[in-house]
Amino acid sequence: MRVQRGVLIGCGFFARNHMAAWDELPGVEIVAVCDRDPAKAEAYARDFGIPRWGVEAAEVLAEVRPDFVDIATTVGSHRALVELAARHARLVICQKPFAETMEDARAMVAACAASDAMLAVHENFRWQRPIREVKALLEAGEIGAPRWLRLSFRHGYDIYANQPYLAEVRDLALTDIGLHLFDVVRHLMGDVERLSCEVQRRNPRVAGFDAFQALLRHGSGAVSSVECSFHSVMTPDPFPQSLLVVEGDLGTIEVTEGFRLRLHRGGGAVEERGVEPPCPVWGARPWHLIQESVLEFQRQAVAALEGRGTVEPSGAHNLGTLEMVLAAIRAADEGVVVRL
Secondary structure, eight states: OOOEEEEEEOOSTTHHHHHHHHHHSTTEEEEEEEOSSHHHHHHHHHHHTOSEEESOHHHHHHHHOOSEEEEOSOGGGHHHHHHHHHTTOSEEEEESSOOSSHHHHHHHHHHHHHTTOEEEEEOOGGGSHHHHHHHHHHHTTTTSSEEEEEEEEEOOOOTTTTOGGGGGOTTHHIIIIIHHHHHHHHHHHOOEEEEEEEEEOOOTTOSSOOEEEEEEEETTSOEEEEEEESSOOOSSOOTTOOEEEEEESSEEEEEETTTEEEEEEGGGOEEEEEOOOOOOTTOOTTTHHHHHHHHHHHHHHHHHHTTSSOOSSBHHHHHHHHHHHHHHHHHHHHTOOEEO
């Protein structure tokens, strides 16, 4: 197979995980990096041995003509960059949140469809090993039809140290982690037809809402409760784990602290095993859960480039997730139940 040539746009804090994962995958070469800050772009090029760096994405893409573009910038820049990348690459990957409005999101999906480019949104939570294991059990019918789910992401880790701009985001919990959690719920339980949501501002240091709880009704009739807090006091702090319970007609699946998965069956039988992911050679705990999921997301992106399957989640699929987040914001603001 020929080498898939890529360009990374956005050389910030989290993008280092993208670069390290691309560097590990066979059959991939990042041939250029781009950032509006020349010092950041040059540092990435130096640290990862990239032959080309620049500050103008249009110039870089026209010059190197990549197979794929990995956009790891903040949300306000996404539409222009996706529409640009769609004209130059076979695969466009966009960091979450995908867009601030449905108009921008639909425009990006349309731009990639018009140029026959694949479009994926970097939702890596569904690629975490515990979530992959739960999905496999559900698909195998181990607990029958899933009827109820609780998904919880609560911690007190200082997320603002490396990304200080997060402290100024109004709907922080919903737009930073809520997107990931809603994508996981859709992945495991199917699409949602209505939701309600309550938000809180817990940390006095931040400007926005750093906690939420949403109640979801799925088209299948299943119900899910999704919660997030960036200001919970727990020892040991479970960051960055998501804890989960899924109940079905034949049993229950739990994912608990310490990466333990329990499968409860009728008659008192319980199977338990560890689902902690390996730490990448370039990774570090506790980030290894997320770092390994970045690697798995990018691995399936390479497979899609090679004609082996599709990349998940697609931009078209993520429209439904973004719609949920915007609906949750409205539900919290107005105190209403929103139908999707």
